[in-house]
Amino acid sequence: MEDILDLDRYPLDREGSPDWQRLVEASTAALEANGMFNLEGFLRPGVAERTVAEIRPVMDTRSHVHKRMHNIYFKPSIPELSPDHPALRKVETISHTVCADQIPGSTVLAIYEYEPLVRFLAATMGKPQLHVMQDPLARANVMGYRAGEALNWHFDRSEFTTTLLLQAPERGGDFEYRTDLRSDDDPNYDGVAQLLEGRDPEAKILRMRAGTLNVFRGKNTAHRVTTVEGERERMIAVFSYYERPGVIFSEEERIGFYGRAA
Ligand SMILES: O=C(O)CCC(=O)C(=O)O
Numbered sequence: 001m002e003d004i005l006d007l008d009r010y011p012l013d014r015e016g017s018p019d020w021q022r023l024v025e026a027s028t029a030a031l032e033a034n035g036m037f038n039l040e041g042f043l044r045p046g047v048a049e050r051t052v053a054e055i056r057p058v059m060d061t062r063s064h065v066h067k068r069m070h071n072i073y074f075k076p077s078i079p080e081l082s083p084d085h086p087a088l089r090k091v092e093t094i095s096h097t098v099c100a101d102q103i104p105g106s107t108v109l110a111i112y113e114y115e116p117l118v119r120f121l122a123a124t125m126g127k128p129q130l131h132v133m134q135d136p137l138a139r140a141n142v143m144g145y146r147a148g149e150a151l152n153w154h155f156d157r158s159e160f161t162t163t164l165l166l167q168a169p170e171r172g173g174d175f176e177y178r179t180d181l182r183s184d185d186d187p188n189y190d191g192v193a194q195l196l197e198g199r200d201p202e203a204k205i206l207r208m209r210a211g212t213l214n215v216f217r218g219k220n221t222a223h224r225v226t227t228v229e230g231e232r233e234r235m236i237a238v239f240s241y242y243e244r245p246g247v248i249f250s251e252e253e254r255i256g257f258y259g260r261a262a
């Protein structure tokens with residue numbers, strides 16, 4: 001891992017040391033303040049490019065093209081809303097997904113499973129432990145967004161998402177987010193409608209460099225990836241961790257996300 005991750009700058013392998021403690025504290029503080037933290041230069045120079053080269057053949061030939069119209073909730077309906085409520089306005093998502101089972105032995109999976117990373121993430125979130133998923137497909141994904149493709153507005157189902165940007169596009173493909181648009185007690189449907197109409201002045205854009213690790217609380221913070229432009233595909237690894245060990249998706253969920261169950 002020493003050759004892959006910049007462990008000099010981000011000492012994940014020195015758990016409990018003063019430097020490790022400082023990194024955890026800074027990350028926790030950023031999560032509190034902004035709902036996210038970024039470790040820029042998490043990958044050593046050249047590693048993102050090598051990782052993209054590893055994934056590219058699978059991405060080009062065997063990725064799942066996910067194309068659908070959906071609302072911000074990824075749900076067919078919301079019981080308390082009429083079907084024509086503007087908070088249910090549909091948006092389109094198109095992206096390419098490579099699943100964990102298609103990239104055995106890859107650098108992406110090695111990073112996903114790196115124990116010191118899992119322990120560091122748990123510490124930043126004040127959890128006693130986090131676990132990798134057991135799901136052979138969903139554990140770690142690499143998403144590709146080509147020209148004209150986007151991941152549209154949504155709330156995440158999981159409490160937090162960890163991503164590692166492998167390749168930034170030439171233009172577009174920005175991560176746009178609206179912090180705390182809703183809360184566990186207040187769905188704020190009018191605010192959701194306003195965002196979907198493009199009238200929310202609090203929406204912000206995060207422009208990441210390749211090699212940045214991003215940890216993001218997306219359950220109540222609406223977010224999207226804007227349409228990619230230009231020849232270079234946006235490529236990003238998405239890691240899922242849970243407090244409970246052994247989490248797997250149902251067959252239905254796998255088919256919904258990946259077009260196959262196994
Ligand atoms: O591609 C990204 O930067 C965000 C991915 C995301 O929001 C998700 O996978 O839920």
Ligand SMILES: [Fe+2]
Pocket residue numbers: 154155156161218223
């Ligand atoms: Fe998301």
